[in-house]
Amino acid sequence: MRGEASRIADRTSRDSLAPRLREAGDDAWRIGNELFSITDLLDHSTHVERALTDPSRSLDDKKRLLTTLLGDQAHPLTMEILTDLAARRWSRSGDIANAVEDFGVDAFMYAADSAGSTLTVSVQLAELHSALLNLPVVRARLYDEKVPAQVRIRLLHTVLGGNNLDPIAMRLAEHATANLRNRRYLATIQWLINKFSRHMGESMVTVTTATPLTPEQIGRLSHIYSSRLGRAVHINSVVDATVLGGMRVQVGDEVTDNTVVAQLQQLRRKVRVSA
Template identity: 70%
Template sequence: MRGEASRIADRESRDSLAPRLRDTREDAWRIGNELFTITNVLDHDIHLERALTDPSRPVADKEAVLRTILGDQAHEMTMTIMNDLVARKWSRVSDIANAVEDFAVDGMMYYADATGATLQVSVELAQLHSALLNLPVVRSKLYDASVPAEARIKLLLSLIGDQGFSKVTMRLAEHATCNLRNRRYLETIQWLINKFSRHMGESMVTVTTAVALNEEQIQRLTDVYSEKTGHPVHINSVVDPTVIGGMRVQVGDEVTDNTVVAQLQHLHRVVAA
C-alpha cells in the first residue's frame, strides 16, 4: 500500500507526462523497455533508491546520479520521466520503483495503441491467465525466486510456444517473471489485464468452455455482464477441451467455475475428506 505522498507523486507525475508519453507513439516501445530495466535496477539496489528519493538531497544531485547511471543512451522521454520522479516526495524509497514500472506499462499500452494491438494484447493476457489457472505447478515455478530468471523465462516461452502472441504481450509476460517484485505470477498478469481494461474503458470477461461459443452466446454474455458491471465488457472466449463441459467465467479477480472438471475435483475432495 502506497502512502499519501507517494500516491500524490505518482498521480501528478502521470497526469503531467502521460500525454507526452502517448505522443511518442512507436518510440513508446523503447521507452517502456528502458523503464522496465530501470525498475529492475532499482528493485535490486536499495542504496540507489535512497539516493534518488532522499528529501534532503538537492534535485540537481539526483538528476546527476541519473545521468551517471543512464548516460546519454536513454530516450529523451525516459530521462524526462525519471527527472520528474526524482524531484517528487515519496512515502517509502521503494515506491519510486513502483511508479517507474507503472510508466513502463503505460509505454507498452501506448505502443500497442500506436500499432493497433491494444485489444489483441488484452485478449492474449487473458488467455495466458486462463491457461495458467489449471497449471499450479507451472505457476509456482514462474514466481519461484530460487529459480534463476533465465530459467523462468525459458519455462514461460515453452508454455506459450508458437501461439503467435504480440511482442507487447510477450514483453509483459516476460517482465512478470523476470522481475518478480514480490508478487505471484497470476497476480501480476491480472494487474496488467485490469490496466488494459481500464485503458480501453471496458472490462475483460474471460469465458472458458470445452467448445467455441457462437456469436449469439457471446452477445448474450456481453449483454448480461455489461448490465452486471455497469459498463461495456469484452468477452474473451477461450476453448479448453479439458474442462469437459460447463463454463468458467472470470471478471477481474472473481472466478466462477461451473465446469464439469471443477465439479469432479470438488466431488473428489469431498470423498477424500
C-alpha cells in the same frame, strides 16, 4: 500499500507526462523497456532508491545520479520521466520503483495503441492467465526466486509452445517473470489485464468453455456482465477441451467455475473427506 504522498506523486507525474508518452509512437516500446530495466535496478539497489527520494538532496544532484546510471543512451523522455519522479515527495523510498514500473506499463499500452494491437494484447494476456489456472506447478516455477530469470523466461516460452504472442504481450509476460517484485505470476498478469481494461474503458470477461461460444451466447454474456458491472465489457472466449463442459468465467480476480472438470474435482474432495 503506498502512502498518500506516494499516491499523489505517482498520479500527478503520470497525468502530467501521459500526453508525451501517448505521442511517443514507436519510441514507446524503447521507453517501456528502459523503464522496466530501471525498475529492476531500483529493486536491487536500496541505496539508489534512497538517493532519488531523499528530500534533502537537490534535484540537480539527483539528475547527476540519473545521468551516471543511464549515461547518454537513454531516450530523452525516459530521462524526463525519471527526473520528474525524482523531484516528487514519496512516502517511502521503495515506492519510486513502483511508479517507474507503472510508467513502463503505460509506455507499452501506448505502444500497443500506436500498433493498433491494444485489444489483442489484452486478450492474449487473459488467455495466458486462463491457461495457467490449471498449471499450479508451472505457475510456482514462474515466480520462484531461486530459479534464474532466464530459466523462468525459457519455461514461459515452453508453456506458450508455438503460440505466437503479439510482441508487446510477450514482453509484458516476460516482465512478469523476469521482474518478480515479490508478486505471484498470475497476480501480475491480472494486474496487467486490469490496466489494459481501464485503458480501453471496458472490463475484460474471460469465459472458458469446451467448445466455442456462439455469437448469440457472447451477446447474452456481454449484456449480462455490462449490466452487472455498470460499464462496457469485452468477452474473451477461450476454448479448452479439458474442461469437458460447462463454463468458467473470470472477471478481474473473481472466478466462477461451473465446468464439468471443476464439479468432478469437487466431488472427489467430498468423497475423500467422507471416506
